[in-house]
Amino acid sequence: MHQPVPHEVATPAAKLGRAIVVTSGKGGVGKTTTTANLGTALAQRGARVALIDADVGLRNLDIVLGLESRVKYHLLDVLEDKVSLDEALVPDKHSETLVLLAAAQSREKDEVDTEKMRALVQGLRERFDYVLIDCPAGIELGFKNAIVGADEAIVVCTPEVSAVRDVDRVVGLLGNRFKPQLIINRLRPALVKKGKMLSVEDVNAILRLPLLGVIADEPEIIITTNRGEPLALRHEGETANAYHAIAARVAGENVPAPSPELKESLMGKLGSIFGGKRA
Amino acid sequence: MIDWVKKMFGGPTSSSTAKERLRLVLMTDHLALAPDIIENMKRDLIDVISRYVEVDRDKVEVNFEREDRALAMLANIPIVSVNRPSPPPQPPAQSGPPSRRRRRKKPPAQSPATAH
Numbered sequence: 001m002h003q004p005v006p007h008e009v010a011t012p013a014a015k016l017g018r019a020i021v022v023t024s025g026k027g028g029v030g031k032t033t034t035t036a037n038l039g040t041a042l043a044q045r046g047a048r049v050a051l052i053d054a055d056v057g058l059r060n061l062d063i064v065l066g067l068e069s070r071v072k073y074h075l076l077d078v079l080e081d082k083v084s085l086d087e088a089l090v091p092d093k094h095s096e097t098l099v100l101l102a103a104a105q106s107r108e109k110d111e112v113d114t115e116k117m118r119a120l121v122q123g124l125r126e127r128f129d130y131v132l133i134d135c136p137a138g139i140e141l142g143f144k145n146a147i148v149g150a151d152e153a154i155v156v157c158t159p160e161v162s163a164v165r166d167v168d169r170v171v172g173l174l175g176n177r178f179k180p181q182l183i184i185n186r187l188r189p190a191l192v193k194k195g196k197m198l199s200v201e202d203v204n205a206i207l208r209l210p211l212l213g214v215i216a217d218e219p220e221i222i223i224t225t226n227r228g229e230p231l232a233l234r235h236e237g238e239t240a241n242a243y244h245a246i247a248a249r250v251a252g253e254n255v256p257a258p259s260p261e262l263k264e265s266l267m268g269k270l271g272s273i274f275g276g277k278r279a
Numbered sequence: 280m281i282d283w284v285k286k287m288f289g290g291p292t293s294s295s296t297a298k299e300r301l302r303l304v305l306m307t308d309h310l311a312l313a314p315d316i317i318e319n320m321k322r323d324l325i326d327v328i329s330r331y332v333e334v335d336r337d338k339v340e341v342n343f344e345r346e347d348r349a350l351a352m353l354a355n356i357p358i359v360s361v362n363r364p365s366p367p368p369q370p371p372a373q374s375g376p377p378s379r380r381r382r383r384k385k386p387p388a389q390s391p392a393t394a395h
Contacts, residue, residue: 198294
């Protein structure tokens with residue numbers, strides 16, 4: 001279950017980049033945070049990464065990346081030929097090879113032209129190694145527009161009955177074409193150990209997807225999101241390293257899927273006994 | 280502490296409750312997503328029962344319900360007549376001697392179904 005999934009290595013020059021949609025069905029499981037951190041981690045590896053916020057009407061990816069004050073134009077401006085793509089792409093503050101195409105905040109999801117969205121993603125694949133598309137919650141038109149240009153999917157699931165059910169549905173809708181891979185988010189190892197939370201194994205016994213990695217429910221994710229500085233900008237700490245390991249696996253490296261469950265937390269307990277500093 | 284005691288005495292943890300609920304809800308979801316499979320199953324079921332008794336095809340109802348820890352298939356199959364002329368019009372592929380015909384009238388028939 002924990003074997004890495006083989007993938008082509010990121011593409012220099014002429015070859016098309018990979019378009020990956022980050023989706024979940026259910027809202028609030030951490031799609032946007034995951035997209036921001038995975039995009040940052042891939043860019044920290046030197047890859048050229050474009051992030052698209054496809055959540056038209058509820059734009060958030062710019063906030064998580066700390067780019068909200070730099071967004072002038074958005075996805076619909078580009079799709080409707082009001083501005084060029086280059087005018088709308090916002091360079092990241094922290095990672096040189098990362099750009100964001102923000103969603104429109106005051107528009108609606110059904111205003112997106114599906115075929116133009118497909119063409120836009122295709123165009124970005126010619127210029128970037130990775131195009132990550134942050135999908136809105138739900139399985140309606142917003143979902144369809146978010147997946148139309150993608151050729152792969154990452155599904156984000158929390159260890160909850162409702163989230164697993166929705167991921168199951170979304171994976172059914174995606175079909176095999178997208179080769180969906182799983183990130184389990186917000187796991188609390190201490191609760192799993194006490195039998196109060198579904199474990200990674202429980203979740204994936206049902207979903208049976210290739211596991212990219214597991215992210216623990218850590219305060220430092222909230223803190224870095226508050227600041228608009230994705231945790232994956234750091235290169236130390238278990239959770240930051242988990243994002244880097246996931247990025248390495250996405251890039252095709254043969255590293256183990258990160259999981260906080262195994263090392264439940266003697267460290268955490270010691271940390272709290274001695275008042276250890278966490279973020 | 281109470282949780283620990285419960286655990287010691289074999290009470291279910293909330294994660295095992297979650298697992299069980301998830302298993303059942305997904306079975307129901309998958310069945311609901313596969314209406315053509317249900318229709319085929321219903322047709323085959325009627326075909327089999329029709330070898331032995333005459334049923335009212337139009338009034339057959341097949342439903343799935345959650346019963347405690349399993350999903351149950353409930354079939355309500357009205358039987359019009361048990362006095363079929365022998366031999367039956369659609370004998371099974373490998374039909375045995377006519378004396379082996381069995382009669383069943385047990386609506387609703389119940390059997391557990393599994394999915395996924």
